[in-house]
Amino acid sequence: MVDEAHRAEDRSEVRLGSSDDHPLLPLVARGLQFGINGRRIINDVSFWIGSSGRTVILGPNGAGKSVMLRLCHGLLQPTSGEIRWGELSVARAREQQAMASQHPVLLRRTVTGNLLHVLRVKGVPKAERQALVDAALQQAGLAGLGSRAARTLSGGQQQRLAIARAFVLKPAVLLLDEPTANLDPAAVRGVEELIGAIGAAGTKILMTTHDIAQARRLAADVMFLNDGRLLEHAPAAEFFTAPKDPAAARFLAGELPD
Amino acid sequence: MIDASFRVCTGMPQLRRAARQLALFVAGLALAAGAAHAETQGITVASTTSTQNSGLFDYLLPKFAADTGIEVRVVAVGTGQAIRIATNGDADVLLVHHPASERKFVADGFGLARHPVMHNDFVLVGPADDPAGIRGTGDIAAALRSIGEREQVFVSRGDDSGTHKKELELWGAAAFDPSPASGAWYRESGSGMGATLNVASAMAGYTLTDRASWVSFGNKGELEILVEGDTRLHNPYAAIVVNPDRHPHVHAGEAQAFVDWLISARGQAAIAAYRVDGQQLFFPDVVAAVED
Numbered sequence: 393m394v395d396e397a398h399r400a401e402d403r404s405e406v407r408l409g410s411s412d413d414h415p416l417l418p419l420v421a422r423g424l425q426f427g428i429n430g431r432r433i434i435n436d437v438s439f440w441i442g443s444s445g446r447t448v449i450l451g452p453n454g455a456g457k458s459v460m461l462r463l464c465h466g467l468l469q470p471t472s473g474e475i476r477w478g479e480l481s482v483a484r485a486r487e488q489q490a491m492a493s494q495h496p497v498l499l500r501r502t503v504t505g506n507l508l509h510v511l512r513v514k515g516v517p518k519a520e521r522q523a524l525v526d527a528a529l530q531q532a533g534l535a536g537l538g539s540r541a542a543r544t545l546s547g548g549q550q551q552r553l554a555i556a557r558a559f560v561l562k563p564a565v566l567l568l569d570e571p572t573a574n575l576d577p578a579a580v581r582g583v584e585e586l587i588g589a590i591g592a593a594g595t596k597i598l599m600t601t602h603d604i605a606q607a608r609r610l611a612a613d614v615m616f617l618n619d620g621r622l623l624e625h626a627p628a629a630e631f632f633t634a635p636k637d638p639a640a641a642r643f644l645a646g647e648l649p650d
Numbered sequence: 651m652i653d654a655s656f657r658v659c660t661g662m663p664q665l666r667r668a669a670r671q672l673a674l675f676v677a678g679l680a681l682a683a684g685a686a687h688a689e690t691q692g693i694t695v696a697s698t699t700s701t702q703n704s705g706l707f708d709y710l711l712p713k714f715a716a717d718t719g720i721e722v723r724v725v726a727v728g729t730g731q732a733i734r735i736a737t738n739g740d741a742d743v744l745l746v747h748h749p750a751s752e753r754k755f756v757a758d759g760f761g762l763a764r765h766p767v768m769h770n771d772f773v774l775v776g777p778a779d780d781p782a783g784i785r786g787t788g789d790i791a792a793a794l795r796s797i798g799e800r801e802q803v804f805v806s807r808g809d810d811s812g813t814h815k816k817e818l819e820l821w822g823a824a825a826f827d828p829s830p831a832s833g834a835w836y837r838e839s840g841s842g843m844g845a846t847l848n849v850a851s852a853m854a855g856y857t858l859t860d861r862a863s864w865v866s867f868g869n870k871g872e873l874e875i876l877v878e879g880d881t882r883l884h885n886p887y888a889a890i891v892v893n894p895d896r897h898p899h900v901h902a903g904e905a906q907a908f909v910d911w912l913i914s915a916r917g918q919a920a921i922a923a924y925r926v927d928g929q930q931l932f933f934p935d936v937v938a939a940v941e942d
Binding site: 414625 | 750753791792819
């Protein structure tokens with residue numbers, strides 16, 4: 393039995409509310425320019441990111457990847473051009489984002505203290521904090537290390553803590569700037585696993601790297617940046633097997649300066 | 651059960667009448683209380699128009715009623731509205747196909763647990779001569795990218811439906827934004843699946859459709875299924891009992907019985923046995939299809 397009248401096949405379904413979709417997508421940029429002292433660091437970049445998969449901004453050092461990420465997060469203002477996250481301006485969207493960069497900046501507190509600090513600052517009710525801390529430690533593979541001084545952790549552990557701290561407030565988007573640049577291979581693996589778990593839980597990951605192998609492991613889609621220009625944006629499968637841009641092909645072949 | 655035959659030890663008519671009124675009142679209370687535990691009142695399931703239009707409920711619900719005596723009313727609306735209905739406690743069960751929203755529904759405490767029930771899939775149909783050259787590829791993102799780069803006609807629902815959202819996600823996976831081409835090769839019908847397929851047929855263009863709509867579409871013309879099977883084309887359905895702690899009037903026991911039946915061997919076999927034009931439309935997720 394159907395209470396609602398049988399809808400004609402032609403009737404549209406009701407619009408899904410924005411809370412059902414990813415609130416910050418698509419990320420759209422048009423004609424972005426950014427320069428310092430007359431030097432163009434980001435040069436006429438436009439893109440559309442509509443997927444909730446892990447997007448990797450790949451390119452050689454000096455390409456402008458970090459600046460690109462900071463523009464997306466609102467830490468820098470473009471000289472011209474515009475960026476929007478879904479319906480939101482960059483400033484509004486920032487409240488639902490968190491960023492972790494290459495060098496983990498940890499407080500002179502314990503591991504737990506670093507996580508509690510963020511929760512306290514954001515006004516999370518005291519009764520809820522410990523459970524969130526415990527879950528974060530578990531997910532980051534730091535269970536049992538809660539009372540250690542954060543700055544005594546290994547490099548990999550510190551970076552996982554920094555990322556867990558970024559993620560403990562469950563942002564819609566997690567931006568990561570070269571998250572494993574200073575780590576040994578085992579530590580890289582630990583961080584990548586954490587990134588994978590966070591992305592699988594529905595958080596949009598936008599990260600930069602110059603490491604081709606890492607991009608292969610993590611990317612759903614790749615944005616290739618070189619010398620301030622976005623040269624190609626393609627699904628990972630396509631980018632790594634048949635890049636259309638010649639500079640991208642040279643970079644993948646190891647021929648562009650790293 | 652109330653003992654309605656209590657006696658009044660008085661001969662006075664007023665007292666007898668008052669006693670009768672009291673007996674009726676108490677009996678009425680007992681019936682009201684007993685109704686929740688006695689014969690079934692039935693449940694309301696909030697689901698989607700596409701699921702209803704497939705005919706699956708017309709097939710399944712009589713079987714469930716025969717097994718349990720529980721009557722099921724289906725409210726079939728868009729996915730977003732079904733979720734709102736369940737959030738408001740105006741349904742006992744939510745059965746939709748949008749995992750992200752379902753997980754949020756449970757995480758926010760409106761549902762008890764998410765039970766995967768069945769899946770069907772979307773397929774990409776297009777003209778037999780396939781100018782985009784995508785026939786047989788297992789990669790839906792690559793196929794859409796080909797269509798976009800070669801500017802071949804693609805017809806979109808364009809109506810913010812679940813199917814439309816799925817299509818946009820897939821363009822996202824393709825890292826290709828079709829919206830600048832709206833009105834050119836990217837045509838938005840703003841209508842349901844039937845109308846959209848008709849436009850695709852008339853224009854010999856490509857479109858994304860759920861398989862059930864395709865099977866029952868009578869105007870295929872030159873169109874054929876060109877891409878299928880990519881896991882990103884999977885369309886998974888899950889059932890969730892609305893949380894009685896949030897909405898005490900929910901018939902939680904009967905709602906749970908419905909969900910339990912759907913994921914039981916009997917329910918899963920019934921889902922697998924449903925055919926339209928000899929084609930299986932839904933594939934059980936819990937139990938491998940029972941051989942007959």
